[in-house]
Each structure stands twice: as structure tokens, then as C-alpha cells.
Amino acid sequence: MFTDTEGIIFKQVKTVNGRRMVLLFSKKFGKISAGANISEKGKSKSSLAMRPFTYGRYELFKNRDSYHINSAEVIKSYYRIGEDVDKYMHSSYALELTEKLLQEEEPAPGIFRMILDFFDIMEKRNKKYLTLILAYQIKLLQETGSMPHVRNCVLCGGKEEPAFFSVKDGGIVCSSCRSNIHDIANDTLIYSVNFGIVNILQYILDNPLKSFENLALNDEIQKQLGRIIRSYLAYHLDISELKSESFLNI
Template identity: 40%
Template sequence: MAGNVMVEAVVLRQFSIANGRKMVVLLTDRYGKISTGMWERTKGKKTRTEVTAPFSHIRARIIARRNSYDLLHAEIVRTHYELGEDVEKYLYASYALELTDRVVSENVPVPEIFRLLSEFLDMLCARSGKYLTLLIAYEIHLLDQMGVRAELSHCVSCGRPDELQWFSVPDGGLLCRACRKKLSEKQQERLIYRVDFGIIRTIEYFMNHNLKTFRNAALKEQTAGKIQEVVRQYLAYHLDIRKLKSEGFLEEEQKNAGRSEHGDYIRKN
């Protein structure tokens, strides 16, 4: 980034630093994730901190300093205020922001991930339920953009196209019955899940259709739980994403509501 530029961005987080300044972490359309410093000043009826609240889609003027960036001006494109009016929506959105923040490196352009996150937040605001289906779609597309797409068309060990009944997280895809049988007893405990044909085809459908396809889609609770368990383990293994703080809050909310879209639905073998 050179000089004084205008970007569109989603605010990932903000926090206070020394001398009355704040740091705002942005996912921008042109420059990827950047951390920008700003002074808290009044602008009309809103403080700059309110304009740069997490989840907000903003248009911002940034200036590059020698070793840092400053946010000179910001205006709202969309606040996504709906997320603050529903606890469950808020927690799903918080998880998506924290996940994105963790997987994306600073100063690496990721325009497709910026687009994905913007679309996800817009669609989450518009939904009235079954938020996990939309989150799964976002996670699968995020994995694809990070270059760790799973192989679902043939056995990752021998290339066989049939009898694909196991998903190996470490190997990045499906195993046929014969290759699964060859694994040692120790290897058999390494994040290998028994999955049925319907689950495989559902994950493949998510991989091959853009996020907007899932604007109104809703998986059955048990199916969503099965897929999410595999996706979370895949994220943890291939992107080194351990349990996020927001994930714990999300699971707690689901327990308190007397329902859970997560669970040990998949049999480990």
C-alpha cells in the first residue's frame, strides 16, 4: 500500500492502545487484513469508534506510515445492526470474524475472502433461523480459499472411486474400505470418521456452489451436526485453528436454549 488510499473493509475487531488511540483490524478488499491506528474523535452524531464497530462494512481512507497504517476517515456502508438484536446471530457472526481473523495473514490480498465474509454477514442478517447451515457453507468456502480443499471424488490413498466410507482429516479426503483396513490400530484413531454417501454428497454440494446458493438453505439438525464436526476438525488440523473463544460461547448458548446443532453424530472407527 502506498500513500493515501480508499478501501472497503469489514471490521474484524478494535481495541484500545496507548495515549487515547485505538487499533482497528480490518479485512479490506484490496490489501487483505491490516491493522490501523486511529484517534477517537466525534464525527456528526457518531464517534469514529462507533463507525468502526466489529461486523461493520465500511469505506475507509487509510494512510501508510513507515511501519504502520492510520485510519483517517471512515463511513458506514452497512452496520449489520441486526446481528446485535439476536444473541444467536451475534455469536455465529462473532465466530466467523474470529475464524477469519485467525486464518488470514496481515498484508496479503484476499479479495475473495473479503467478498465471502461480506456476503456471509449480509445473509446472516437476513436469516431467521438455521444459522449453522450458512456457517458451514462459509467455513467450507474459506477452506477452499486457503488452499486446503478436501478430496471427495476418490480415495486419497489409492485413487479408487468407490467404497468411499471414511473421511481422513490428516489425509485431506476420503478413504476406501481397503485402504482404511490397511491402517494400523494406532493410525485408525487419527481423526478418521465413518461417513455415509449422503454426507459426502452434501459436503461436495457445498464445495461446488457459491455462498449465495445457501441464502435460504437449511440442513436437518443431525446432518448439520455431522458435517460441522468434520469441518471443525479439518480447520483445526490443516489451518492450526484450535477451539476459538467465540465457539465456546456459541456452544453454551445452544445448550442454554435446549438445542444443539453440534454433537458426536459421526461414528469414529
């Protein structure tokens, strides 16, 4: 069966006889693996659509258990991201994190639209790339239904002043419930928080990613929020030590 879909290439691996195996985030089918005979180093319109940070349209042949990319064309190239090392590294992390969160052949139109919004913002941005990464991480968790509870205490449901963020419990814990958490001082999955951190989390959750073009968190907030989100991803989704993460200060 022949079909086509918009998509973004996560990665590709050379195999034999000039063939490649491509991991494609397709709008229609979700994350799929597909064979291809198209090289990203060529100058044809299909080759250009195989390059990193390219939003393309891909013509596929689909049989019972595999896909093959017959041709491709560029819808939009985010080539400026590839021209800046910092933008490239941060965007590579966003792609790798997205790939790890997605299941094979499960369409995720909200996340597809969001990664394009991420590229749009990153291409224009000239500072505070980590702020954008943090916002993207939080919005990804929201899209996948994995977001922690930040609007009330995860233990009692109350809306008192937050005292801690408990990674194990999956959200904020109020002052009244702090006695229910054992060995707070030595628990590395519990973080002290205040209304500032909680308000930032709520603000990001309540607004689309594309509205954060000028959002810039101070360095201390970035560090604290980054530690919480990294621990949360590792504990609840088993996502840690991504290859691209080693090049970033997150």
C-alpha cells in the same frame, strides 16, 4: 501516502490517550493493523463505520511500516445481526475464524466478498445458523486452498463408495483402502461417512455461499459434519478453541 479502501473491522483495542489499534480486513491490502483516534461510540459518520458488522470505506495514511485510519464512512451496516444474540455469536465466530486464516497484508478478494455474502444471509436468516457456519467454513477452506479431497479416495484416487473421512490423510477413503488405515477403531481423526455427507460437501464446494440462503441441514448431519470440520481445522491449520466458539454449540 494517503489511500482508501473498503473494509470490515475484525476487532479493536483501546490504547492510550483515546487511541485505538484496529485490526481491519481491507479489500485492497488484506488484513492490516491500523491506529485510529475514532471512537465507535460517537455519532459521526466515521464513528458509525467503526462499529461491529459494518462494511465501510476507510481513508488511510500509510507509511513504511504502519497504517492510520484518518476517517471512515458506512457503506452498509448489518446492525440487525447485533440485535440478535444468536446471530451475533455465530457471526463473531465467522469473523474470528476468517481473521485466523488470513495472513497479514495479503489481499484476499474472494474471502472479502464471501464474508459480506455471509452477513447478507445471516441478517435475513431466522434459523439453522449452524448450517450457514458449516457452509462458510467449507468455502473458506476452499478459498485458501486447504480443502480436503472429497471427490475421490485420497489414498488410491478411486471413486468407490466412501467408507471413512481421514483427517490425517486429508480426505475420504474408499472401502477398498480401509485395510491401509491402521487401528481405525481407536483413531479419533477417522470418521465414518456415507454418500450423504460426501454429497453435501461436494454441493457446498460447487456453489457460491450466497446460494445457501435457505439451506438447512438436519441436526445429525450438522453434528457429524461439524466434528469433521473442527478436527480438520485443528489438525491441518492449527485452529481450535476460538474465543467465540465457546459460546456456540459447534
